Amino acid sequence: MPSSRPFAKWIEENQDKLVDRLAESVAIPSVSGDASYRPEVHRMGGWLADTLTGLGVSVKSVPLGKQNLDGQEIDLPPVLLGEYGSDPKKKTILVYGHYDVQPALKSDGWNTEPFSLSEDKETGRFYGRGSSDDKGPILGWLNVIEAHTKTNTEMPVNLKMVFEGMEESGSDGLEELVVAESKKFLSNVDAVCISDNYWLGTTSPCITYGLRGLAYFQVSISGPGADLHSGVFGGMVHEPMTDLFAVFSKLVTPSGEILVPGIADKVAPLTAEEKARYEVIDITVADFESAAGGKVTLSDDKATTLMGRMRYPSLSIHGVEGAFSAAGAKTVIPASVRGKFSIRLVPDLTPQDVNELVTKYLNDEFAKLGSKNTFKVEMLSGGMPWVASIDHWNYKAGTKATETVYSKTPDFTREGGSIPITLTFADALGKSVMLLPMGRGDDGAHSINEKLDRSNFIQGSILLGEYLTEVANFAE
């Protein structure tokens, strides 16, 4: 039974106007990863600040200094700190979103202009870069505020907003700002809601309560002073590539078992209650095969497949830098290669633990080779895993809101990837953080033809409003 509250009705009835605002925002190509687009990111920040102000939100635009990108020193986009309401009797909810987007060119294979929102009337899908990631969800919060105002409904909570313009490019400067503001602007936040992820599939809403962490490694092997001709030197020298293949073959089995000793021991045991959560998730192994584009799942069991992504570590070898990587044939002995792999982390694995275990293991394995080459293991980046309790009122409110809007209990999911800001908020504020998605699993957030379904934009906006309404009903 959909929401029948006045604000929800207003959103339904005024949806074309709300879509126009989404189209306005998509038309600003706020690509953060390309210096030449940086003025557009600033323009987008300005547009968003003005729009918020127009809705009665008090907005502070916080500059984050400069960065070097593409050989230029340019201004980082500002973080917008928004505040709507400050009634001490109400809870205060912090919402987060990002107004920058991934790059997109029509020539990448888009069917429509990426920076012009195009509706496919037949399917009710809006195509455009940022429609789902993350302009749609940001505008969802704005829709809720406007709907309350227009229907003279009192906002059930105080809202604080953190909208950044660098999420697609490493969120430079955001963590420092959140930490600095945790005792100031963000000091009275009661819970956090982030709408920057997706349903697992295309039919069932979900709430996400966990993320895997990451430990990304680079293994450098060097020997010769320069690339050598394999005709001249093959059979005379220790080859870095041979060593790399020998060592990396000891990382993980083809069936996905991580061979680094000590890692499996640190994975939190699976409880029956948690296991049951995977078994009821509305998805099939065939859905994953379809998403992967091939019948290559490690398991034919749904829960096992889900747990492989959500609650167990995984190790992927990404590539080799410094070797021959083009098409065709080149008879080179690469002199210096850097192999890259990463391990996705789950509780209770920390990047520090994993770094120690991996470094010791790989150094030991390399020593066994008897090679005269030099060998170095580095962890290039590390991020903690995160899991929240779904028993917190924040999650109960999200669950109830989902049940109201979509008439079904949400899937409780953990994402296999990382959203670092989640951890930043959880750590800096010490409050419950929940990921409440608007879009579907097939939105193609970082791909060509990114889209957001009209129903997800409209019902997703209503979901955010229902969530805020429910928040007010739950005792702390």
Place this chain on the structure above:
Amino acid sequence: MPSSRPFAKWIEENQDKLVDRLAESVAIPSVSGDASYRPEVHRMGGWLADTLTGLGVSVKSVPLGKQNLDGQEIDLPPVLLGEYGSDPKKKTILVYGHYDVQPALKSDGWNTEPFSLSEDKETGRFYGRGSSDDKGPILGWLNVIEAHTKTNTEMPVNLKMVFEGMEESGSDGLEELVVAESKKFLSNVDAVCISDNYWLGTTSPCITYGLRGLAYFQVSISGPGADLHSGVFGGMVHEPMTDLFAVFSKLVTPSGEILVPGIADKVAPLTAEEKARYEVIDITVADFESAAGGKVTLSDDKATTLMGRMRYPSLSIHGVEGAFSAAGAKTVIPASVRGKFSIRLVPDLTPQDVNELVTKYLNDEFAKLGSKNTFKVEMLSGGMPWVASIDHWNYKAGTKATETVYSKTPDFTREGGSIPITLTFADALGKSVMLLPMGRGDDGAHSINEKLDRSNFIQGSILLGEYLTEVANFAE
């Protein structure tokens, strides 16, 4: 005791004039691998034909048709067939060289303009692209002809010449021409001399009587329909990179032992006589360390090191196409990767044998992985190894000439790489082929700052003349 023959004296006395001709040839940037330089390759062919004609050589310029390069259809450079003398009482020697060169830009790191021959007066080195590879050696033959004419000395042999303009870019069309002419223009050739290689080191001349062959493999592993995010899919799917590392780690040990069953069995046994040849070669392991730019030799023994390059097969892993290969970190699961490796071949290994052994072995190893990915082994190219008898009069003449000019017995070497035209001449003509180098091991043929020492150009030209003189002295 250097050569005291009149032609040798003339070369010594007129060396500056001969250097001028070398400079003229280097000034034509006859880069065969870049379509925009193709007119210069044709200009170089014209210059060489005119110069040969001016020396009394009868020259036929044979067009080889067209090729596609850099998206353009352009004319292949002609092969010049030269003939000098046709006395049926004399032996007929076929000499080969190539008038095209590797690319070179000053910005690559050259200290001088690459297409302007620059002498360093202190070291007596001529820097310039093509000085050593292979314009110097071609002009060596011309110097010999001119010196005989100018000193009224009768040429001791009939000369036939094959000078091509595509050696650095795959010798397109040459093999077909040689086969076609083997019963015509080349039908009366008694032996072949190719001057297109280098001394092993920098102090001792050598004669090369063997080349390794090559079997180049590409192993394709595919599974997912597109590259996947390791956060989302890591732990759920069979990853092609994991399979590739598992399989390639079974190819060769870090100490260079090839693990493909059956390959070692087909290597011709080492005789004491052959072993002795490596032991007297004037080089040290330190020289190889210096050439490799690192202390990474598989063995600390000179003969073992030389044999690793010259008379045993070797396996090198060159790289991976389709995986992440840039600097930095990218959390991709590559969907489809192509691993490249090659095996250098020695008698009695044939590419066909090796292809069968490798394909069966790798398919078996992949089957053991239990992966759902698809796997394909292809041999991209194959070339036979070649070894000649150093007891033939062709080699005896080369040896005697070297002893005369350099006052030492040449090192008898086998090259670790391939020079496919050698095999073409040996197979098509059924005659002895010898590689008689002009330049030194540090000439940097395919690198920046390619050079030819003045003494190598002058004494090397005299060597070619001495060789032709000695040829006349040996009975068939």
